[in-house]
Amino acid sequence: MTFIEKLSAAWEKSNSLLCVGLDPDTKRFPEYLRGQPDSIFAFCKNIIDSTADLVCAFKPQIAYFHAARAENQLEDICSYIRENYPDIPVILDAKRGDIGATAQQYAREVFERYNADAVTLSPYMGFDSVEPYLEYTGKGAIVLARTSNPGGSDLQFLKVSESGKTIPLYQHVAHLVAEKWNTHGQCALVVGATFPHEIAEVRSIIGDMPLLIPGIGAQGGDIEATVNAGRTANGRGMMINSSRAILYAGIDQNENYASVSRQAAIKTRDEINRFR
Numbered sequence: 237m238t239f240i241e242k243l244s245a246a247w248e249k250s251n252s253l254l255c256v257g258l259d260p261d262t263k264r265f266p267e268y269l270r271g272q273p274d275s276i277f278a279f280c281k282n283i284i285d286s287t288a289d290l291v292c293a294f295k296p297q298i299a300y301f302h303a304a305r306a307e308n309q310l311e312d313i314c315s316y317i318r319e320n321y322p323d324i325p326v327i328l329d330a331k332r333g334d335i336g337a338t339a340q341q342y343a344r345e346v347f348e349r350y351n352a353d354a355v356t357l358s359p360y361m362g363f364d365s366v367e368p369y370l371e372y373t374g375k376g377a378i379v380l381a382r383t384s385n386p387g388g389s390d391l392q393f394l395k396v397s398e399s400g401k402t403i404p405l406y407q408h409v410a411h412l413v414a415e416k417w418n419t420h421g422q423c424a425l426v427v428g429a430t431f432p433h434e435i436a437e438v439r440s441i442i443g444d445m446p447l448l449i450p451g452i453g454a455q456g457g458d459i460e461a462t463v464n465a466g467r468t469a470n471g472r473g474m475m476i477n478s479s480r481a482i483l484y485a486g487i488d489q490n491e492n493y494a495s496v497s498r499q500a501a502i503k504t505r506d507e508i509n510r511f512r
């Protein structure tokens with residue numbers, strides 16, 4: 237099954253557009269897990285088990301695993317999801333971008349070592365930096381267009397000329413991905429929930445291509461405006477990510493933290509669904 241087929245089936249089965257982000261910050265772990273071996277795996281496993289029926293995807297953020305020298309635990313988490321929740325796509329948030337030869341190695345890492353269904357990519361180095369990921373023909377390539385952080389405007393709002401028109405760079409990226417880079421139909425784009433106007437602009441360029449939308453929850457993005465701007469005609473088309481607001485909702489509850497995370501995920505899913 238390709239990434240897009242798996243995502244479509246997950247939207248259908250879960251009736252959810254929520255993507256839970258796995259950003260395990262050991263400093264924020266509940267007391268009982270701190271200092272335990274493999275605490276990152278244990279923390280994420282509990283979150284996964286308590287939210288799996290509420291999500292259309294999980295998105296591990298690779299930086300948290302690298303910083304803690306915990307790549308082996310990332311491998312275990314990706315395997316755990318595949319074995320126990322085979323219908324849920326795993327998006328590895330790595331924001332890769334490098335020359336082709338190096339990109340080949342990164343693509344091996346994400347698709348062979350971690351066996352993720354999709355990866356996030358920076359478009360800054362152009363098509364040959366993205367191509368090695370596209371060669372894994374059933375896997376997803378999710379390209380940054382308009383990121384959720386304020387500093388994204390430094391570059392993404394620069395005006396470029398395309399077909400005689402002047403448009404912001406993030407729109408040019410959306411055109412490139414939709415019209416040229418989507419060689420196997422497995423591409424998607426990242427647009428932040430903190431910029432609903434830009435979500436609508438990108439949606440008008442890319443048709444029904446999926447959007448990965450981080451920025452609700454801890455970053456304060458507006459769920460109603462996000463859904464109104466990004467949904468497709470069938471009320472889908474989005475993986476709306478929340479990480480910290482779900483992961484750490486209940487850390488003061490110690491062993492019960494994951495049940496509080498579940499409540500936070502239910503609330504977020506339901507709020508998203510209210511506006512679909």
Ligand SMILES: O=c1ccn([C@@H]2O[C@H](COP(=O)(O)O)[C@@H](O)[C@H]2O)c(=O)[nH]1
Binds near residue numbers: 382
């Ligand atoms: O534009 C972007 C692209 C990726 N991210 C990532 O999403 C999550 C957001 O975490 P929250 O705790 O829900 O704020 C995190 O992994 C980022 O690296 C993003 O925020 N913005």
